[in-house]
Structures are given as structure tokens and as C-alpha cells.
Amino acid sequence: MDLKDLIFKSRSFRRFNESYPINLKTLESLVDLARLSPTTGNRQPLKYMLFNTPDICKKVFPSLLWAGYLKDWPGPGEGERPSGYIIILGDKSITDTFGVDHGIAAQSIMLGATDCGLGGCIIASVKREELRAELNIPDNYEILLVLALGKPVENVVIDQIKDSDVKYWRDSEGNHHVPKRSLKELIVSF
Amino acid sequence: MDLKDLIFKSRSFRRFNESYPINLKTLESLVDLARLSPTTGNRQPLKYMLFNTPDICKKVFPSLLWAGYLKDWPGPGEGERPSGYIIILGDKSITDTFGVDHGIAAQSIMLGATDCGLGGCIIASVKREELRAELNIPDNYEILLVLALGKPVENVVIDQIKDSDVKYWRDSEGNHHVPKRSLKELIVSF
Numbered sequence: 001m002d003l004k005d006l007i008f009k010s011r012s013f014r015r016f017n018e019s020y021p022i023n024l025k026t027l028e029s030l031v032d033l034a035r036l037s038p039t040t041g042n043r044q045p046l047k048y049m050l051f052n053t054p055d056i057c058k059k060v061f062p063s064l065l066w067a068g069y070l071k072d073w074p075g076p077g078e079g080e081r082p083s084g085y086i087i088i089l090g091d092k093s094i095t096d097t098f099g100v101d102h103g104i105a106a107q108s109i110m111l112g113a114t115d116c117g118l119g120g121c122i123i124a125s126v127k128r129e130e131l132r133a134e135l136n137i138p139d140n141y142e143i144l145l146v147l148a149l150g151k152p153v154e155n156v157v158i159d160q161i162k163d164s165d166v167k168y169w170r171d172s173e174g175n176h177h178v179p180k181r182s183l184k185e186l187i188v189s190f
Numbered sequence: 191m192d193l194k195d196l197i198f199k200s201r202s203f204r205r206f207n208e209s210y211p212i213n214l215k216t217l218e219s220l221v222d223l224a225r226l227s228p229t230t231g232n233r234q235p236l237k238y239m240l241f242n243t244p245d246i247c248k249k250v251f252p253s254l255l256w257a258g259y260l261k262d263w264p265g266p267g268e269g270e271r272p273s274g275y276i277i278i279l280g281d282k283s284i285t286d287t288f289g290v291d292h293g294i295a296a297q298s299i300m301l302g303a304t305d306c307g308l309g310g311c312i313i314a315s316v317k318r319e320e321l322r323a324e325l326n327i328p329d330n331y332e333i334l335l336v337l338a339l340g341k342p343v344e345n346v347v348i349d350q351i352k353d354s355d356v357k358y359w360r361d362s363e364g365n366h367h368v369p370k371r372s373l374k375e376l377i378v379s380f
Binding site: 001003004006007008010012028031032033034035036037038040041042043044046047048049050068069089099100101102103104106107108110111112115122124135136137138141145158166167168178179180181183186187188189190 | 191193194196197198200202218221222223224225226227228230231232233234236237238239240258259279289290291292293294296297298300301302305312314325326327328331335348356357358368369370371373376377378379380
């Protein structure tokens with residue numbers, strides 16, 4: 001797929017066909033994209049945990065906070081939850097400062113997911129100590145991001161922003177609307 | 191280009207054909223990729239400054255620190271410097287916390303650059319106050335990253351890591367070698 005199409009299609013999805021299986025090899029191939037992405041000083045301090053079975057996905061889900069602007073929606077219900085996760089950890093035995101390495105890695109992974117027909121959401125709002133305890137993550141790893149993955153079952157629409165209101169919202173048919181600033185607003189000169 | 195190829199080709203390049211012109215429209219199209227990339231809470235707090243003329247590129251260059259591991263190489267010499275820059279700013283009138291938004295945006299831009307035959311380097315080691323003064327960047331913008339862009343004239347080789355030594359190096363023919371950890375080393379479970 002053309003890169004522009006790929007980026008356009010790579011929306012943040014939060015509702016999935018939970019019964020759709022994600023192969024472990026697929027998750028590994030996504031981490032390989034992150035492996036070959038830029039990292040500060042070539043330090044490569046990120047490590048990855050991969051999850052693709054219902055049992056373990058059930059352990060990850062309760063630690064995630066979903067869609068802050070949708071006050072009446074606590075997150076995807078049973079049957080619509082992610083069927084895979086990649087947790088990005090920072091290995092503190094390598095460095096204490098991860099810069100934006102995990103942002104770069106996450107974008108490579110999410111584009112890769114889109115490219116193989118999946119979708120998902122980069123989640124930074126995580127109950128980290130709960131998740132650490134649930135998954136026995138040692139203290140020398142910082143929990144940086146959780147990438148929720150699955151087969152999306154929602155329609156995401158990009159709208160032009162109005163009155164600087166960035167809040168996404170759902171219409172009566174369940175379409176998820178995301179207002180985006182214009183290119184003109186983003187490019188500045190002084 | 192296939193995403194895996196694109197990521198594989200999207201190396202960090204530091205030597206360019208400085209006379210290669212980069213069209214302003216090209217830079218704008220790269221920012222458009224960043225515009226459509228994920229951003230925390232859909233806040234979209236990043237702004238972008240675009241530079242593609244020799245005069246202004248000369249103003250940006252002295253504030254950049256290049257290739258920390260190559261102690262005998264102060265950065266690209268005249269004729270091999272970038273012919274374009276995108277500076278990513280954080281607009282503090284929108285938020286004070288930019289998370290990894292700029293990492294995500296930078297990766298979209300660098301993949302887009304590779305896709306149109308360019309290359310470059312994501313630079314976080316920036317003399318920020320010098321750059322701010324040189325370009326009259328107002329205080330309500332945080333200087334997050336400088337993306338140096340151009341037509342690469344160097345060969346970058348990915349090597350398997352040995353003895354955990356992450357330092358990149360140049361061989362006698364000027365090839366730039368970058369040791370990468372194996373996929374096996376990056377995937378962890380507890």
C-alpha cells in the first residue's frame with residue numbers, strides 16, 4: 001500500500017472483532033519493523049512483550065484507559081476487545097532516558113498492523129503498577145506504551161476541525177469522528 | 191514501496207548532496223503525513239517550520255550536533271550538508287506535555303522522505319537557545335526535534351550487534367555501519 005494511504009488508514013481504533021486471531025509471527029514481524037526504526041544514539045533500549053491469546057489478553061485489558069473524551073463509554077465491551085497486544089518496555093539496564101524512541105517504534109508497528117489488515121490504538125494511559133503486577137514485569141523495565149491490536153469493527157472519519165475543538169465524538173450510527181487541524185494551521189514561520 | 195522495504199531503507203543519513211534542491215511542496219506533503227498520524231488525546235500540539243533554501247539552511251546547521259560516536263567527525267562538511275529541514279515545535283498554548291507525539295510524527299515524515307528518494311536524520315541534540323535566537327522562535331514554542339533532510343550520498347550498512355556494542359562506525363571506504371540487536375533479544379517474557 002502507498003505510504004500516504006497507509007497513514008490515512010492507520011486510524012486509532014478502539015472496537016474490534018475480538019474473536020479474530022492474531023498470529024504470533026505477525027506480532028514478531030511488527031516488532032521487526034520497530035527494530036529497524038531510528039533510536040537515539042543507536043542505543044535500542046526498547047523491549048517488547050507480545051500477547052495473542054484470550055487468556056493473557058484478559059489480563060492486560062483492565063489496566064488500560066480508553067477514549068478520555070467519550071465520558072459515557074468505559075471502553076470496548078466483551079466481544080469488541082483487542083485480540084492482541086504489544087507492550088513496549090524501556091530496559092533501564094541500557095538507559096534511563098528513552099526520548100521518543102517508543103513513539104517512533106509505535107508508529108512503525110501501527111503502520112505495519114494497518115498494512116496487514118489490522119488496526120489498533122497506542123495507549124499511554126495505563127495503570128502501570130497494576131499491569132506490572134499482573135504480568136510480573138521486573139522493576140528494571142519501564143512500561144512505556146501498550147499497543148492494542150485487533151481487527152477493527154468501527155468506522156473512523158476524519159473531519160475538519162471547528163472552533164479549535166479537538167474532542168473526538170461518535171454519531172448516532174456509531175461512526176467515530178476525529179477533527180484534524182488543517183495543514184495551514186500546522187506550518188508556522190516567524 | 192512495501193512498508194518493510196521503506197523502513198529498511200529509511201536509515202539515518204548524515205551526508206548529502208547539498209546542491210540537491212528540495213521542493214517546498216515536498217516538505218508540505220511530509221508534514222501532511224505527520225498531520226494524519228496519532229497524537230495523544232487528539233490534541234495535535236505540534237507545529238512545523240520548513241526550510242529549503244541555502245541561506246536559511248546555513249542558519250540551522252550550526253545548532254545541530256552530529257553523530258556522537260564519531261569523535262573525529264564534526265558533522266557533514268560544506269557540500270555534504272542537508273538541503274532541507276523540518277523543525278518540530280511543541281505549541282505550549284495547546285499543552286505543555288507532548289508525550290511521544292513528535293516521535294510518531296518524525297517517523298511518518300522520515301518514511302515519507304525515503305518514499306520520495308530523500309533521506310535524513312532525526313536530531314534531538316540541538317543547541318536550542320542558539321537555534322531559537324537565530325530563527326526568532328517565540329518562547330511559547332518548545333523546540334522538540336530537527337529533521338535534517340537531503341539526497342543521501344553515503345552508504346549505511348546494518349550489522350548484527352557484537353558484544354552489546356551499539357556504537358556505529360565508518361569503515362575505510364566510508365561506509366557507515368550500524369549494529370542492530372536481534373529480534374530475539376528484543377522480545378521478552380516473564
